[in-house]
Amino acid sequence: MRILDITTIYDKILIIIVVIASLIMLLIPFYYFRASEDDELYLIVQQDNQIVREVPLADSYDSPIHFTVEGPIGIHHIEINQGRVRVEAPPNDPLKICEKTGWIDRKGPVIICVPNRLSLWIESTNSDIDGMSW
């Protein structure tokens, strides 16, 4: 096969190294962010390196919580529903990455909007390692 003739042994070693390094990096958050039953989860909203809002996710089980955060390029609508969080991007956000991230409901994933310097993530009250440690 021609494709296999092109790739050298060092190509294959490189691919294997990248895969292994990626998998190790993938597993680190799962190790640190093991969910335990009695954790109380909080949503942290950070903008410009300042925490602008903290919301306990438990409050959203009765009725959904909506609020907005304003940044340099527009207003983000943040929705907390049944312990899950998502963001609606402002219309002039070029990539809308924060919106495409979808729902987050556990520690680990972060919703990020780089143009608006906004990030949201979930933390628990009794974790001795916070999101900053890694």
Add this chain to the structure above:
Amino acid sequence: MKKTKKMVVVALLIALGLVLHLVESIFPLAALIPGAKLGLANIVTLIALVLFGFVSAFQVLIFRVILASLLAGSFMTISFYLSFSGGLLSFLLMYLAYNFSKDKLSLIGVSIIGAVAHNTAQVIAAYFIIENPGIFYYLPFLTLFAIPTGFSIGLVSHFTIDYLPSSLKQGVSK
């Protein structure tokens, strides 16, 4: 190769890279993984690197990134800096990989190095803007994704160089 001819070919490569850069934004890969993309424009950078070496390939890269951001209206904004930092680091590493281990790595390996470096540089640049280490959560997904994209981009570059007219390939050791 004549100076004028080289200039024309470099200009054509910049134009091609510009089109590929804009076509790339049609594919909604960022919906899959935030920040993921195919890296189609990297084909042109790789070809320029093989045909002309460091200086011309660097010109192709810099002009492509600046012109693409001017066309998209994002010049000197955050997405320009992300694209610029990714392009710069991936170019430097691809140059080093191509120049110093040409006999060991094929263009596919060089392209994978470029793709991984691009993602790493972008995530690091985004970290300096947003100042939240949680963004590194996405890095392993991006580097895993960089393998199929880098592989196919390297393959495309390899076969494209095969089909280029031989007058362009003077000085290319193949």
